[in-house]
Amino acid sequence: xxxxxxNATPQEALEWSQTDYFMAMKFDPLVMFVVIPAAIQxxxxxxxxxxxxxxGIVFD
Numbered sequence: 001x002x003x004x005x006x007n008a009t010p011q012e013a014l015e016w017s018q019t020d021y022f023m024a025m026k027f028d029p030l031v032m033f034v035v036i037p038a039a040i041q042x043x044x045x046x047x048x049x050x051x052x053x054x055x056g057i058v059f060d
Contacts, residue, residue: 008016017023 021027
């Protein structure tokens with residue numbers, strides 16, 4: 001494993017801050033951190049309720 005750290009030149013640091021996805025803010029934070037997790041949570045809740053309903057039908 002390489003543990004040597006190389007200091008970046010000012011040009012490399014500027015290029016990194018402009019091209020990095022998160023540093024350049026090339027996304028909508030509301031969508032990434034609120035809408036997508038909320039949609040996943042709703043889908044998982046629906047699947048849980050469906051599995052409980054199916055279990056009730058099968059083992060009733």
